[in-house]
Amino acid sequence: MNEEAELLRQRGEPVIHLGIGEPKNKAPINAILNSTAKLRSGDIKYSPTDGIPSLKKAIIQYTEENYDKRVEPENIIVSSGAKQAIYNILFALLNPQDEVIIPAPYWVSYPEIVKMVYGVPVIVTPEDGGLHPRMVDITRAVSPSTKVIIVNSPNNPSGLVFSRDFIKEIVEFCEEKRIYLIMDDIYHKLVFDGKKATSCYEFASQDIEESHVISVNGVSKLYGMTGFRIGWAIAPTNLVRVMTNIQTQTTACASVVLQAAAEGALTGIQSVVENLRLTIENNRNVIMQELKSFLGVRTVPPDGTFYCFPDFTAYQTDSVKLSEFLLKKALVVTVPGKEFGMEGRLRLSFAGSVNEIIEGIDRMKWALDPSSPNEIYIGDRKMVRNWL
Numbered sequence: 001m002n003e004e005a006e007l008l009r010q011r012g013e014p015v016i017h018l019g020i021g022e023p024k025n026k027a028p029i030n031a032i033l034n035s036t037a038k039l040r041s042g043d044i045k046y047s048p049t050d051g052i053p054s055l056k057k058a059i060i061q062y063t064e065e066n067y068d069k070r071v072e073p074e075n076i077i078v079s080s081g082a083k084q085a086i087y088n089i090l091f092a093l094l095n096p097q098d099e100v101i102i103p104a105p106y107w108v109s110y111p112e113i114v115k116m117v118y119g120v121p122v123i124v125t126p127e128d129g130g131l132h133p134r135m136v137d138i139t140r141a142v143s144p145s146t147k148v149i150i151v152n153s154p155n156n157p158s159g160l161v162f163s164r165d166f167i168k169e170i171v172e173f174c175e176e177k178r179i180y181l182i183m184d185d186i187y188h189k190l191v192f193d194g195k196k197a198t199s200c201y202e203f204a205s206q207d208i209e210e211s212h213v214i215s216v217n218g219v220s221k222l223y224g225m226t227g228f229r230i231g232w233a234i235a236p237t238n239l240v241r242v243m244t245n246i247q248t249q250t251t252a253c254a255s256v257v258l259q260a261a262a263e264g265a266l267t268g269i270q271s272v273v274e275n276l277r278l279t280i281e282n283n284r285n286v287i288m289q290e291l292k293s294f295l296g297v298r299t300v301p302p303d304g305t306f307y308c309f310p311d312f313t314a315y316q317t318d319s320v321k322l323s324e325f326l327l328k329k330a331l332v333v334t335v336p337g338k339e340f341g342m343e344g345r346l347r348l349s350f351a352g353s354v355n356e357i358i359e360g361i362d363r364m365k366w367a368l369d370p371s372s373p374n375e376i377y378i379g380d381r382k383m384v385r386n387w388l
């Protein structure tokens, strides 16, 4: 769909992208300064596989400030994005046929990475038809082969921040059953309405070396630094050692220039995160307002991230067909719910501009909602709806 949208764009078509998974802000100045200073030094070599010590120091401080958790450098491995961190963890932990529980809706890469390392993804869909995972469904899916559970809150694609009770229960359950819990916290500060994402460490009662709780984080989303490709995992020392062995034989280390940028972001002016959060919260309000008057579309308001995941079953249950239809008729890019393990929904991103959000939803309404005006301008072309 992205490729098709790009082709349309190259032909000069006014495509609106509500599928994007990254904020539009420029990289923080401290990230740029630190990485240019590193480049200027000309001393661009391999770093230790698990990350440069000064970045690890910044991560320790970040973890202390944001999670009230003290970790040691040996508990940290820096990777080329949270994605590589998750890959390393699963590669390290899974034997062939080990099962990984993934609550739906989920980030598209989890099941694919599990399969790449010969594990078996076990998708758990809330039986109440909602978007929030439930312990009752998860515990029912646990088998003697369950090795890992992956939890992502604030959640891509639903935008939900999972309840404190749920985080408490899942941490306690995993510690008791000795199942590894991967907490993907990549959006943890992009939260709205004064809410806060619950930290897994609040309920982890075991020492980090004994605990089965692993957290994943990075600079991609909070600092708008997706292209820098820096993420990290915090885990027991032994696991970090195995992950380091894996990384040695794949990428050797994350680029020192980009690690310097991440260090700059983490130690620099933190108001960039709050500014981004405020912009995104405003965009969330705009998209919710627009969706309110979209006949038949049901949406749970997102508490965080830059996504919402409305239900379009009133119009079409096949999300791929719906997404293709919207691109063809309205020149709006969306992501089909099927990719996230839930049909009948579309993931809409509000990371773009307010104008794009308003115009994108207006075009979608025009294409689908019979109560909306049947004429619209797309670019400078007047379009008439003749299919409802």
Ligand code: PLP
Binding pocket: 021, 080, 081, 082, 083, 084, 107, 152, 156, 184, 186, 217, 218, 219, 220, 226, 229, 230, 231
């Ligand atoms: N985890 C989730 C839930 C994501 O949505 C994404 C990116 O879309 C990632 C991880 C990957 O982050 P990174 O850019 O650090 O690899």
